[in-house]
Amino acid sequence: MATKRTVEVELSTTGLDSQGRPQRVPLMVDDGGSPVALEAPPAIEPDLAGDHMLINIGPQHPATHGVLRLVLELDGETVVRCIPHIGYLHCGFEKSGEYRQYNQIIPYTDREDYLNSPGNNVAFALGAERLFGIEITERCKVLRVILCELSRIISHLVWLGTTCIDIGAFTPFLWSFEKREKIYELFEAWIGARLTTTFTRVGGMGADIPDGWLVGLRGFLTDFPKTIDEIDRVVTRNGIWVGRTIGLGVMSPEEAVNHGLSGPMVRASGVAYDVRKDFPYLDYETYDFDVPVGTNGDVYDRYLVRMEELRQSVRILEQAAARLPEGPINVKDHRVILPPKSKATSDMESMIHHFKQVMEGPRPPLGEAYVAVESPKGEKGYYMVSDGTSKPVRWRIRPPAFVNLSAISKMVEGHLLSDVIAINASIDIVMGEIDR
Amino acid sequence: MSTSFTPVVAGSALPSDAPAPATAKSVPQLGGTPNPSAAALQARFPTAVRSIGVVWGETTVIVDRGELLEVVQWLHDDASQRYDFLSDVTAVEFRDLELPIEVVWHLRSLPYRRFLRLKVLLEKGSPLEVPSVWSVYKAADWLERECYDMFGIRFTGHPDLRRLLMWEQYREGYPLRKDFPLRGRFSRSEQLRQALAANPEARYSKEELSIAQAFEDLPDDMRRRLSAGEKTGE
Numbered sequence: 001m002a003t004k005r006t007v008e009v010e011l012s013t014t015g016l017d018s019q020g021r022p023q024r025v026p027l028m029v030d031d032g033g034s035p036v037a038l039e040a041p042p043a044i045e046p047d048l049a050g051d052h053m054l055i056n057i058g059p060q061h062p063a064t065h066g067v068l069r070l071v072l073e074l075d076g077e078t079v080v081r082c083i084p085h086i087g088y089l090h091c092g093f094e095k096s097g098e099y100r101q102y103n104q105i106i107p108y109t110d111r112e113d114y115l116n117s118p119g120n121n122v123a124f125a126l127g128a129e130r131l132f133g134i135e136i137t138e139r140c141k142v143l144r145v146i147l148c149e150l151s152r153i154i155s156h157l158v159w160l161g162t163t164c165i166d167i168g169a170f171t172p173f174l175w176s177f178e179k180r181e182k183i184y185e186l187f188e189a190w191i192g193a194r195l196t197t198t199f200t201r202v203g204g205m206g207a208d209i210p211d212g213w214l215v216g217l218r219g220f221l222t223d224f225p226k227t228i229d230e231i232d233r234v235v236t237r238n239g240i241w242v243g244r245t246i247g248l249g250v251m252s253p254e255e256a257v258n259h260g261l262s263g264p265m266v267r268a269s270g271v272a273y274d275v276r277k278d279f280p281y282l283d284y285e286t287y288d289f290d291v292p293v294g295t296n297g298d299v300y301d302r303y304l305v306r307m308e309e310l311r312q313s314v315r316i317l318e319q320a321a322a323r324l325p326e327g328p329i330n331v332k333d334h335r336v337i338l339p340p341k342s343k344a345t346s347d348m349e350s351m352i353h354h355f356k357q358v359m360e361g362p363r364p365p366l367g368e369a370y371v372a373v374e375s376p377k378g379e380k381g382y383y384m385v386s387d388g389t390s391k392p393v394r395w396r397i398r399p400p401a402f403v404n405l406s407a408i409s410k411m412v413e414g415h416l417l418s419d420v421i422a423i424n425a426s427i428d429i430v431m432g433e434i435d436r
Numbered sequence: 437m438s439t440s441f442t443p444v445v446a447g448s449a450l451p452s453d454a455p456a457p458a459t460a461k462s463v464p465q466l467g468g469t470p471n472p473s474a475a476a477l478q479a480r481f482p483t484a485v486r487s488i489g490v491v492w493g494e495t496t497v498i499v500d501r502g503e504l505l506e507v508v509q510w511l512h513d514d515a516s517q518r519y520d521f522l523s524d525v526t527a528v529e530f531r532d533l534e535l536p537i538e539v540v541w542h543l544r545s546l547p548y549r550r551f552l553r554l555k556v557l558l559e560k561g562s563p564l565e566v567p568s569v570w571s572v573y574k575a576a577d578w579l580e581r582e583c584y585d586m587f588g589i590r591f592t593g594h595p596d597l598r599r600l601l602m603w604e605q606y607r608e609g610y611p612l613r614k615d616f617p618l619r620g621r622f623s624r625s626e627q628l629r630q631a632l633a634a635n636p637e638a639r640y641s642k643e644e645l646s647i648a649q650a651f652e653d654l655p656d657d658m659r660r661r662l663s664a665g666e667k668t669g670e
Contacts, residue, residue: 054647087601260575406578
């Protein structure tokens with residue numbers, strides 16, 4: 001029987017000893033020098049518990065949907081703390097608005113939530129009309145409802161497409177953007193612009209719909225539900241989608257209301273709060289539509305709520321197209337609405353109105369108004385204070401995505417790093433609106 | 437999905453024969469129907485409520501600065517009010533610089549479908565400080581930070597009152613104040629100089645640098661300057 005002897009060799013790969021040096025292990029060799037038994041020593045894993053990691057996402061990152069920056073503290077892959085930073089797109093719209101007449105502010109409203117430009121135009125015009133004490137015409141109301149709902153569909157489609165891309169599905173993005181393009185074509189035919197519409201005026205609209213426009217709208221409305229069904233079939237019961245969205249970022253109803261969430265975010269938590277139903281404007285109470293609510297308040301429910309809102313918007317649009325009354329779109333008052341150009345050059349009174357409006361702008365009485373509408377992101381409010389001059393003393397946007405985003409720290413804590421992307425996508429942020 | 441789920445419905449506290457909400461029509465400028473909460477508030481806090489006004493159908497209650505937090509807490513908790521939703525926190529400064537700065541809270545009661553505007557007037561010359569309502573509404577977190585950032589109003593009791601939209605080293609003041617010029621207080625060249633002089637590594641706050649001892653990984657000169665008290669931020 002061969003005698004055995006023990007030699008020590010250095011094995012750098014097996015781990016470190018308690019002093020941090022490479023571990024030395026006994027190696028058994030026989031007389032000829034070849035090893036006879038080699039037992040791997042127990043590897044000492046470095047203790048990583050409590051060793052947290054700092055991760056920075058953004059501001060230039062495709063999955064943050066704009067210039068959002070998140071500083072994350074990770075324990076392994078789990079988020080311990082999330083510190084959001086915003087303000088990279090701060091343009092000072094509110095400050096600029098204090099130096100503009102009311103109709104001149106409307107272009108700014110396009111550029112804050114740029115997926116919902118016509119809806120913002122309508123919201124601002126409603127606020128200014130409250131401040132001026134103007135009652136708009138019936139036809140104008142219905143046309144504005146059509147604008148609001150079309151832009152809601154656009155916003156939800158962009159949300160759907162980009163969120164699908166974030167989570168790993170590419171095809172729904174193409175389908176939803178194709179339908180969005182159809183709506184932009186409708187806008188182009190009516191408004192002339194696609195993205196930055198600037199289409200409402202205080203007391204009316206920029207133009208009436210062209211002949212045959214409703215035919216195009218009805219064509220879209222018959223076509224569009226098929227696309228919703230297609231996306232529904234591909235996504236709703238998709239294993240990857242379900243696995244990556246269920247149970248993420250849960251907000252209970254009480255928390256959601258206390259954190260000021262609104263729109264699909266609060267409805268996914270099971271709170272049936274919709275400005276269109278509870279504080280109606282534009283005669284929304286006369287339209288027949290349902291408010292979908294979720295049960296769990298997670299990312300998956302937010303998706304379901306938005307999908308159902310697409311269908312409800314189609315319902316509202318069908319009713320609006322059917323009831324569109326004849327009549328003028330602008331109020332008769334030429335102190336707020338420009339007289340026709342032909343009259344402005346031939347009629348003395350109209351010329352004075354034209355001159356006063358262009359040079360000074362219409363003047364609301366002293367007062368203030370907070371008018372909220374249901375934007376695709378939630379409760380969008382415009383708060384205006386007038387001191388009797390033609391420019392507001394204060395023009396304030398209540399951005400729904402801003403308040404929704406402020407709850408992200410609470411929503412992502414305890415979830416994995418990859419879930420941060422899904423939760424952030426579910427908020428439906430538009431940084432133009434958050435930073436203003 | 438659980439079957440016992442019941443959604444929280446806005447308007448749930450209203451009697452069943454209450455009129456359905458409708459679009460407001462021909463709202464008078466002054467003297468509309470005041471929100472019933474205003475009278476209840478006056479009965480409950482006779483010293484805190486300074487005035488009640490109705491403009492364009494919206495009720496405004498001007499309350500005393502000292503009792504604001506109690507007023508908001510009562511509006512939130514009381515079973516006959518239940519103002520559970522904070523819509524907005526903002527401030528208004530008038531062009532007439534003699535007029536006080538107004539801090540404005542927009543509250544909604546979802547169960548009763550009510551809307552109430554609370555105001556606190558801050559006289560010029562008095563400290564711009566109001567109590568924070570963060571302890572009642574978590575929604576106030578960023579709204580108050582933005583208001584501090586834009587107007588310089590300090591919300592006492594806010595857990596983390598930092599600048600939000602502007603960066604932390606921003607020195608020009610508070611942009612939405614009326615004495616702040618539209619193009620900024622500093623000249624264009626000074627703004628450019630400051631932007632170029634900003635250290636791009638100083639993008640993390642002290643608190644963030646404490647994560648994973650990230651402070652230790654910074655370059656030497658950076659650590660020296662931070663230890664000497666230089667502020668970090670965006």
